[in-house]
Amino acid sequence: MKVIHLLLLVGGLIFLSLATCSFASSLSKEKVVVFLKAEARIRGDSIYLEEIVQDIKADKPLKQKLMRIKVGSFPFCNRKRILSKDYILVRLYQSGLSPGDVVVEGREKIVVTRESFLSPLEDKLNFSEGEENYLVKKGDMVNLVVEEANLRVVMRGRALESGKKGEMVQVLNISSFKKVKGEIVAPFTVKVNPVKIDREG
Structure with missing residues (x-):
């Protein structure tokens, strides 16, 4: 009889210990919070999460990964596309997040407009002295184009330098986090010259 009581006591302590650990683990795991903009303007063929959010509350490695998620395509210039919070949540789930691990804050829908490369808006940009002819400015999100024979690949990057047409600038490939030089x-x-990508990769 004493043996049975002892086993019950030990079993109860083990269960209590496991429950406590599980509860502590759930408390330490914070939810990812995505704060959407009310509207966004893009210039590329694709819509990336970093272009439509104000901020993402998550640890740095996960935040960088989420920023690079492609949430949709946008083939037409000067057109609008409406993305719902539910649609964005689905894209986040597809990237590996569990439904209980992420919350999307903001309006129920976000209006995304794609501008043409030569839109009137760009003509009205206030460039500082000496930058009036810059086609790329430091910090801009740009399209990295690689062409070879009959192959054309377009990637996304962030300009690390400003420059005019025909000039060479350094760009950070946001998919590989490698720096490349391009015209x-x-x-x-x-x-970008594909040979340079191979050498710098």
């Missing part, structure tokens, strides 16, 4: 061929567009 500015159009507004927000940098053409």
Whole structure:
């Protein structure tokens, strides 16, 4: 009889210990919170999460990964697309987040407008002295274009330098986090030599 009581006592302590650990684990795991903009303007063919959010509350490695998520395509210039919070949540789930791990804050829908490369808005930009002919400015999100034979690949990058058409600038590939050098061929567009990518990769 004493043996049975002892086993019950030990079993109860183990259960209590496991429950306590589980509760502590759930408390330490904070939810990811995504704060959406009310509206956003993009210039590329694709919509990335970093372009439509004000901020993401998450640890730095996860935040960087989430920023690079492609949430949709946008083939037409000067057109609008409406993305719902539910749609964005689905894209986040597809990236590996569990439904209970993420919350999307903001309006129920976000209006995304794609601007053409030569939109009137760009003509009205206030450039500082000496930058009036810059097609790419430091910090801009740009299209990295790689062309070889019959192959054309477009990636996303962030300009690390400002420059005019025909000038070479350094760009950070946001997918690989590697720096590459390319030629500015159009507004927000940098053409990269595939040989240079191989060498710098």
